[in-house]
Every structure is written in C-alpha cells, then in structure tokens.
Amino acid sequence: xxxxxxxxxxxxxxxxxxxxxxxxxxxxxxxxxxxxxxxxxxxxxxxxxxxxxxxxxxxxxxxxxxxxxxxxxxxxxxxxxxxxxxxxxxxxxxxxxxxxxxxxxxxxxxxxxxxxxxxxxxxxxxxxxxxxxxxxxxxxxxxxxxxxxxxxxxxxxxxxxxxxxxxxxxxxxxxxxxxxxxxxxxxxxxxxxxxxxxxxxxxxxxxxxxxxxxxxxxxxxxxxxxxxxxxxxxxxxxxxxxxxxxxxxxxxxxxxxxxxxxxxxxxxxxxxxxxxxxxxxxxxxxxxxxxxxxxxxxxxxxxxxxxxxxxxxxxxxxxxxxxxxxxxxxxxxxxxxxxxxxxxxxxxxxxxxxxxxxxxxxxxxxx
Amino acid sequence: xxxxxxxxxxxxxxxxxxxxxxxxxxxxxxxxxxxxxxxxxxxxxxxxxxxxxxxxxxxxxxxxxxxxxxxxxxxxxxxxxxxxxxxxxxxxxxxxxxxxxxxxxxxxxxxxxxxxxxxxxxxxxxxxxxxxxxxxxxxxxxxxxxxxxxxxxxxxxxxxxxxxxxxxxxxxxxxxxxxxxxxxxxxxxxxxxxxxxxxxxxxxxxxxxxxxxxxxxxxxxxxxxxxxxxxxxxxxxxxxxxxxxxxxxxxxxxxxxxxxxxxxxxxxxxxxxxxxxxxxxxxxxxxxxxxxxxxxxxxxxxxxxxxxxxxxxxxxxxxxxxxxxxxxxxxxxxxxxxxxxxxxxxxxxxxxxxxxxxxxxxxxxxxxxxxxxxxxxxxxxxxxxxxxxxxxxxxxxxxxxxx
Numbered sequence: 034x035x036x037x038x039x040x041x042x043x044x045x046x047x048x049x050x051x052x053x054x055x056x057x058x059x060x061x062x063x064x065x066x067x068x069x070x071x072x073x074x075x076x077x078x079x080x081x082x083x084x085x086x087x088x089x090x091x092x093x094x095x096x097x098x099x100x101x102x103x104x105x106x107x108x109x110x111x112x113x114x115x116x117x118x119x120x121x122x123x124x125x126x127x128x129x130x131x132x133x134x135x136x137x138x139x140x141x142x143x144x145x146x147x148x149x150x151x152x153x154x155x156x157x158x159x160x161x162x163x164x165x166x167x168x169x170x171x172x173x174x175x176x177x178x179x180x181x182x183x184x185x186x187x188x189x190x191x192x193x194x195x196x197x198x199x200x201x202x203x204x205x206x207x208x209x210x211x212x213x214x215x216x217x218x219x220x221x222x223x224x225x226x227x228x229x230x231x232x233x234x235x236x237x238x239x240x241x242x243x244x245x246x247x248x249x250x251x252x253x254x255x256x257x258x259x260x261x262x263x264x265x266x267x268x269x270x271x272x273x274x275x276x277x278x279x280x281x282x283x284x285x286x287x288x289x290x291x292x293x294x295x296x297x298x299x300x301x302x303x304x305x306x307x308x309x310x311x312x313x314x315x316x317x318x319x320x321x322x323x324x325x326x327x328x329x330x331x332x333x334x335x336x337x338x339x340x341x342x343x344x345x346x347x348x349x350x351x352x353x354x355x356x357x358x359x360x361x362x363x364x365x366x367x368x369x370x371x372x373x374x375x376x377x378x379x380x381x382x383x384x385x386x387x388x389x390x391x392x393x394x395x396x397x398x399x400x
Numbered sequence: 401x402x403x404x405x406x407x408x409x410x411x412x413x414x415x416x417x418x419x420x421x422x423x424x425x426x427x428x429x430x431x432x433x434x435x436x437x438x439x440x441x442x443x444x445x446x447x448x449x450x451x452x453x454x455x456x457x458x459x460x461x462x463x464x465x466x467x468x469x470x471x472x473x474x475x476x477x478x479x480x481x482x483x484x485x486x487x488x489x490x491x492x493x494x495x496x497x498x499x500x501x502x503x504x505x506x507x508x509x510x511x512x513x514x515x516x517x518x519x520x521x522x523x524x525x526x527x528x529x530x531x532x533x534x535x536x537x538x539x540x541x542x543x544x545x546x547x548x549x550x551x552x553x554x555x556x557x558x559x560x561x562x563x564x565x566x567x568x569x570x571x572x573x574x575x576x577x578x579x580x581x582x583x584x585x586x587x588x589x590x591x592x593x594x595x596x597x598x599x600x601x602x603x604x605x606x607x608x609x610x611x612x613x614x615x616x617x618x619x620x621x622x623x624x625x626x627x628x629x630x631x632x633x634x635x636x637x638x639x640x641x642x643x644x645x646x647x648x649x650x651x652x653x654x655x656x657x658x659x660x661x662x663x664x665x666x667x668x669x670x671x672x673x674x675x676x677x678x679x680x681x682x683x684x685x686x687x688x689x690x691x692x693x694x695x696x697x698x699x700x701x702x703x704x705x706x707x708x709x710x711x712x713x714x715x716x717x718x719x720x721x722x723x724x725x726x727x728x729x730x731x732x733x734x735x736x737x738x739x740x741x742x743x744x745x746x747x748x749x750x751x752x753x754x755x756x757x758x759x760x761x762x763x764x765x766x767x768x769x770x771x772x773x774x775x776x777x778x779x780x781x782x783x784x785x786x787x788x789x790x791x792x793x794x795x796x797x798x799x800x801x802x803x
Contacts, residue, residue, distance in 0.1 A: 184701060186699055207746055208701070209750050210746055212746045212747075276747045276748070313741070378744070380746060396746045
C-alpha cells in the first residue's frame, strides 16, 4: 500500500475514528486503526466491538492499493506533530512495516495485517430507516445526554431512550433523579421503534455532525447505524425495558416562575460555591417578582442571591442538587426559562419559554 | 479485662462464683448445643482446658461440671461503660478498643504509671468485682503486648530498654496487628521473630507490603506512633457493615441470600440512623475451609436502602456461581459515605422503594428491629440466627453516641 495525502485531511479523519479505538482490550489489534486504500479512497475503520466508526477520505493519491492496521495512539500523535500544509507519504511493505514520510521526516512503525482485524458484520436488511437534519440531531443529543446515569450496574439508564414514531424522534435520558426529554422532526417511518442507545455512539456522532444537510439513521434488531456519504457509525443497542416516563413529563404544575436564563445560571453557579459536596443543594424561593437562590453548608458558610423573576402567587420554596440545575441551564439557548413547581416535595420542571419540545424534570432534595 | 463475659456473669450471680462456666452466644438446648460455640470460659473452666471457640459438647467432655450461661450483651455493655467511667476519672484520653479493652494515655498524670495502674485495678475490683490485666509501655503496641503477658489480674511494665531482649525471642505474630496472613508472608523472607522484623530491610518490606512495610519495621522495633484521642470525640464513621456466620455451612442459595438480605437491612438501618448514604458496597464470603473471597462495587448514586445494598452485594455473589464450596459466613459493608440529603427519585419504581424503605425504618424504630422485613429474611430466621454476639460493638458505639 502506498499513498500520499495532506496532513490536515488525514488528521481530521483519524480524529473521527479515534473514539472507537479500544483503550483497554485483550485483543491488541483493537488498539489499531484499519486503513484500506482503493481507487482514490482511503477508508479508516476503528472498533471496540460495541461501536464501529468508518470514515472515507476521498481524492487521495493512491499509487498502490492495499490495507494495513496501524497503532492508533502512535499514528495520531505522529500525524499531529508533522508540519502543516505538507504532503504525507505512507508506504507499507510486505512485512507490515509502515513508513510515514513528510519532508525530511521519516517514521517507521510496525502494523498488523488486516486479517487480524475483526470482520465488521453487515447489518441485516430488515430495518427502520429515517433521515434527520444533522443540526437537529446534534441539538437533541446535547440537550439530553448529560442526564444519563453513569451507574454501570444499571445498564439501561446509561443509555438514551429513543422513540421513533411517524415523523417524530423522541429522546429521554434519566439518572433516576432528573429526566430530560426532547422531540424533533424526522422523515416519516413505516413502523415505530423504541430503543436504548449507548451514550458513547451519540457522543462520537455528535463530534462529526455539521450544519449542512441530513444524515441517514437505520435501526436494526440490536444495532443503530448513522450514515453519511463520508461516515458510517454503527453501535450495538442496550437490551432491556426502559422505565415508563410519560406520566413524569405530563404532570401538572400550578406555579410558574419565569427567569432570565443567563442570570439564573450565574446566580446558581455563584451561590453553589458554598454548597461544597456533591450532594449539597441550592434552595430556590419564589415570591412576588423575585427568586432568591441560596445555599448553606454547616462549617463552611452560606450565600444568597436575588434575581428578577416573573412570578405572582404564594411564596414557594424548593431545593435542588445544584449540578442538576446548572446542567440544564448550560444547554438552554433561549433568553428566558420557565421553572414550574408544585410544592417543595414534588418535581420541578424547567423548559425554554417558547419551545415545548424540550422538558427537563428534577426531583427536589429535602429542605 | 480477664475472661470478661464469664467474669461479669460470675460477678452478677453469686451461684456461679468459683465454678467452671462458659458463656455461649447462640445457646440452643434443643440441639443439645451441638453447634453452640464457647464465647468465653471462666478461669475455673480454663483449668480443664476449655477454650473459646470450642463447641459446648467438646467443653462438656473436658469439664463435665461446666455450666452454660447464655450471653447477655446488654449486661456486658453496661459493665463496659461503667469500666470506661472509672478510667475517665483519671483522664479523658481513653480509647475504647473493644468491649473489654481500653487504651489510656497516663503520661500527663502526676502519679507514677504503676501507682495509677494499681489504683485503676483496685477501683475496678471494688466497684465491679472484676479483675483485669494492665500493660504499661510508652506506646500502644507494646502496652497491648504487656497486658497480654500476665493473666489474670496482671500488671506488666515494658520500658523501652526492655524491648530489645524481649523482641529477640518474641514471635512476630505475637505483635498486635500482625495476623496469620502477614506472618506467613514474613516467613517467606525468613522473618520469624519481632527482632528480625525490626532489622529487616525497609526496601524489602516496602516491596512486599507497600506503604505498610515501613510501619511493620517500626513495629518490629517496638515503636508505634499512634495517639490516644479523647473519649468524647466523635468517632468518624467511615463504613458500616455486618457479617454473620451461618448456623451450619450450606450450599442453599435461598438461605445464603436470606442471610445476606438480613445483613443488608441491618446495614441500611444503621446508615439511616447515622444520616449517611454510601457509594461503595463490599461483599465477602468465607467458605467451609476458612478461605474467603471479597470484592467491592461502586455506584454513582449513594444509597442506604437495604434492597439496593442487597442488589449490589448479590451481584458480586452471583459472580461466584456455581458454588464449589459450602458457605460458612457472609458479610457486607458500605463505605464512601456522604450525608443523606433526601434526594427524591424521578422514576416511580425508585421513589416507591425509597418510601417503602423509610416507612419500614420508621415502623422498626417504633416496634423493634425486623418487625417488618423482606420475606427472604424469614428463610434465614428459620435456618437459625446466631444473633447477638456480633452486634455488641455496634450497640456499644450506638449507645455511646446517645450518652
């Protein structure tokens, strides 16, 4: 195999597949990126057996077709350090020795043959397919993914629940204490599907999404595939029954507090400086036209900040884990945010004022 | 204190005085005490060769007139606290090490150490009708060693100058803190006596024992820096757990899991009492051949619910399936504690479990432990529970907190 390409092009593409390279594995070849050169295309593939990322580099000057797997970490580090705007020549001999040349720089590293690389299974044909705008998908992922659980002993909650129905995609994520829900438009599907998608694939696909056009999504029995002309990302799904969420997002809240998103974010962030450990909370107290954010920790101190709020009604207080509040305020883009409450022992709802497609529910801590 | 439980029983019942008695944890006359273990033997019984850990039939064979007394933990706790109060007349630097052992820092007192010790012994004898063995030294390690040297009613002083000749012959495993596992590892390097340990190369000990290697070397030299804090300072709870030896070794998973569930409920109760939750659950099992296995799992969301602790502990236990040996003992503990803040759950099934747990706790606080319990605990109870002895330390601590 022999080819020439620009450093920037190569770097951009190996970073796309970096995410699926195994970190801890008993199979050394999974630490490698598979490179396959044919015609004028170089295809890069990486996998940790759960997730597969394939990307294609077009218009590569290939003087000899072939394939090799190359240690990913070393390869990425080397390419990053090579001078900008220069041509890189990669040459692989029959002993799987890879030479990387750039100007007067010469690297030689050992690769492993393609035959060592696990074959990537071709998906079964019976699938559900839809198209979604890349910007919509990226936005949806961003707004729910922080709510998933990191508890590996409850696998189901570590994934994002996707409900695909008619022309709509819904995503739900929860760690048991807070829940994020969002819906977005897709091309019409013939039959509905409900799946649990690992966060890793969503994080990886998010990195590569752009604002231009749509991406194809296919759902198979136990796989999800995101496909663009230059990129294919395949992942296994998480097996199991996701807990029912409908009644959680359809509760009635009788108190509405409207605040400026940015102001609220800054207030919670500041006040929570005295709420030292992970479990400590910020207290919100709404009364006529104002919201008081406060926190206190025994042996540390307390803090309080008053912000302007659009609220009329009886005084009401509630306490939330400050991280749960900050997480959502960070991703809200609208200028104003609604906080809906019932009482200090019931869930609170946070949503953008003008947009009903995104809902975030938090359970309180004891005041 | 000398043969503490037995002496307390003899002090509180004149009929037992001067007679060979044994205190037994789980006395079950129905099975003729077949698996009942001697917790403590009085000195009269010891004269016949009766020892802690024997079964009652064994003890009776050695000493036919022996009397079996059922353990009464509350009584021992009460006497223990009275003993603490005597020591506290001298200084507040009293560390309760176990139910019948205390370390006291007497370095700041005006009297000589021997005078102080004699006075303590006199008060304990006069007020509680009990004898004890006292060890005096410049640190806890050597003092503990000294206290074990003469029983009953001993008083042994080991000054620093006495250490080298003593340690020359002393086996390393006699030192407090060096168990059979450690001494086996030391034996690999031909370290058998305390002196050899003290003279061993620091690099070698570090390579074998890590950071503890340095501590071991100091121990071998009879040096051990550890202060005795005030009795009144709250002990910081770092982990909460329980273990239980089954009445007989078994393969029966329903029984084992029933016991495990019971231990998880006890752990949950104490965590709730302390207002704590924990992120790490440690499970351990001891097999019939006394080998064991332990492993821990950590989660993001701290818990103090019995069902959740059980889910995580049983998850570890399930790794050991299928069982190849009978189970002798199971244990569970929860660590990485943080304060309970009443964080509610958004998912119905979790929130229900939380409410159920809180309700069970409230009922059991009012009507007594295990008034309501998971049905699986019934299986353990039917199998038989050797309940009380293992709980003494806990009761002592909980009671002290209340005082």
